Amino acid sequence: MNSLLDLGPEFLEATLQTLAMVSVAVFCCAVFGLLLGSWLTVTSPQGIAPARGIHQALAAFVNLSRSVPFLILIVLLLPFTRFLVGTSIGTAAAIVPLVIGGTPYAARLVEAALLDVDPGLIQAMTTMGASPVQAVWKAYLPEAVPGLIRAFTVLAITTINFSAMAGAVGGGGLGDLAIRYGYQRFRLSVLLVCCIVLILLVQLIQFGGNHLARHFDRR
Amino acid sequence: MEARSIQRNKSQTLPVELPAVDVRAVTRRFAPGAPPALDGISLQIAAGEVHGVLGLSGAGKTTLLRCIARLEIPDSGKILIAGSDWTALTPSELRRERGKMGIVFQQLHLLSSRTVAANVSLPLELNGTPRSSITSRVIELLEWFDIADKAKSYPAQLSGGQRQRVALARALATNPRVLLADEPTSALDPETRASVLNTLRSIREQFGITILIITHDLHSAAAICDRITVLDAGRIAESGPARQILDSPASEITKRLLSHDVSPQNRAPVLHSTHFEEIGQP
Numbered sequence: 001m002n003s004l005l006d007l008g009p010e011f012l013e014a015t016l017q018t019l020a021m022v023s024v025a026v027f028c029c030a031v032f033g034l035l036l037g038s039w040l041t042v043t044s045p046q047g048i049a050p051a052r053g054i055h056q057a058l059a060a061f062v063n064l065s066r067s068v069p070f071l072i073l074i075v076l077l078l079p080f081t082r083f084l085v086g087t088s089i090g091t092a093a094a095i096v097p098l099v100i101g102g103t104p105y106a107a108r109l110v111e112a113a114l115l116d117v118d119p120g121l122i123q124a125m126t127t128m129g130a131s132p133v134q135a136v137w138k139a140y141l142p143e144a145v146p147g148l149i150r151a152f153t154v155l156a157i158t159t160i161n162f163s164a165m166a167g168a169v170g171g172g173g174l175g176d177l178a179i180r181y182g183y184q185r186f187r188l189s190v191l192l193v194c195c196i197v198l199i200l201l202v203q204l205i206q207f208g209g210n211h212l213a214r215h216f217d218r219r
Numbered sequence: 220m221e222a223r224s225i226q227r228n229k230s231q232t233l234p235v236e237l238p239a240v241d242v243r244a245v246t247r248r249f250a251p252g253a254p255p256a257l258d259g260i261s262l263q264i265a266a267g268e269v270h271g272v273l274g275l276s277g278a279g280k281t282t283l284l285r286c287i288a289r290l291e292i293p294d295s296g297k298i299l300i301a302g303s304d305w306t307a308l309t310p311s312e313l314r315r316e317r318g319k320m321g322i323v324f325q326q327l328h329l330l331s332s333r334t335v336a337a338n339v340s341l342p343l344e345l346n347g348t349p350r351s352s353i354t355s356r357v358i359e360l361l362e363w364f365d366i367a368d369k370a371k372s373y374p375a376q377l378s379g380g381q382r383q384r385v386a387l388a389r390a391l392a393t394n395p396r397v398l399l400a401d402e403p404t405s406a407l408d409p410e411t412r413a414s415v416l417n418t419l420r421s422i423r424e425q426f427g428i429t430i431l432i433i434t435h436d437l438h439s440a441a442a443i444c445d446r447i448t449v450l451d452a453g454r455i456a457e458s459g460p461a462r463q464i465l466d467s468p469a470s471e472i473t474k475r476l477l478s479h480d481v482s483p484q485n486r487a488p489v490l491h492s493t494h495f496e497e498i499g500q501p
Contacts, residue, residue, distance in 0.1 A: 124328035128342040129317030142332040
């Protein structure tokens, strides 16, 4: 137990690193995902501004980047990361692959949430003179808020998972700590504490997400 | 501003000779070779008229409504709304013209995320009306429809009749020339049905607006329509003054509609069958 207490500052730092990585990455993924997901929905053949070419290009991009395993994506993105943040090691550098890997996933989650909005309602918007952008801004997104909150809850939890992987290649955070102390130095207790902190984090996010989604549901 | 005033003079609406809705030889077929949903329909609705389009399920009522609302483009023929050919407009031109037509959908399609007041203000926000004008117009409408006390409520907190009034207020927000109502009285209990019919009647008196009602309910249509058009298999079976159609139906289909409508018991199965013919469905 003593040895665990020695590592107190490391645990704190790792937890903060994970939180920073995940919150910045989730925020960026959410913003890009909303853009990309709305665009996918609007340009789909059943959407309000069908555009076959754009839709297929977007869908191909999303599928392509989702099919690359995350660990390989990190390696592939190394030059880009170095270009963007100046280094390929550290928390800031880990955010780059998290955002790029998470955005297509977020886009699909957003698309699914938007497709849950009653198509009749979107047609009603059209007859009221809504442009595609107005339909997204005033109907799709506000009507899908509970679904979007649930989608971003899933996104946040998945990002925590991936952040552990990014941590393992020098990004810091709880995953990094678990690997370095727990696995490489055979300290099972560190591994377990890291897991417990991650489990608590996930539970907290899921609980908060459910609560928020219910709060915003006016149906 | 006089133009936004809730009451509209008859003289302000349109030159008398121009029909508010002018459907010219419209044909719509969903699949090549299939029987057309609309087969060369021509129909003029004069400004200020209350017109009912009747027919059984599958007669083409919904397709006609969707074509007039420009949710669908006819394969051939034209539809003119207050003199402008809506079938020939570009998307951005069409968006500017949309304010001339208010629609109350069978499913109402109120936004659950918006309050009553925000639902009514929506068409005005979409066409870029200044904030201050929106606020006064919305208050005016909510008061007229007797739902001012519900301004901050959400649609889910209202009764069916109240929701219907919100949908009507929203449809009239832009001061349209034409009000389209899709089955406004179906799926309502008799009491609410009577109140909606009363509301429609007062709308026509107060706003001097052209109203087109799509329904299978001959009694509701008879209660408020000046003229009635009966559709059958994509064609017009008969069209004329409401009295005449009711008193001396010329077509088989009108007689059937009349016999269907004698008692609420007979009405129930008809109500049920139109369930599959909502406007949201292609």
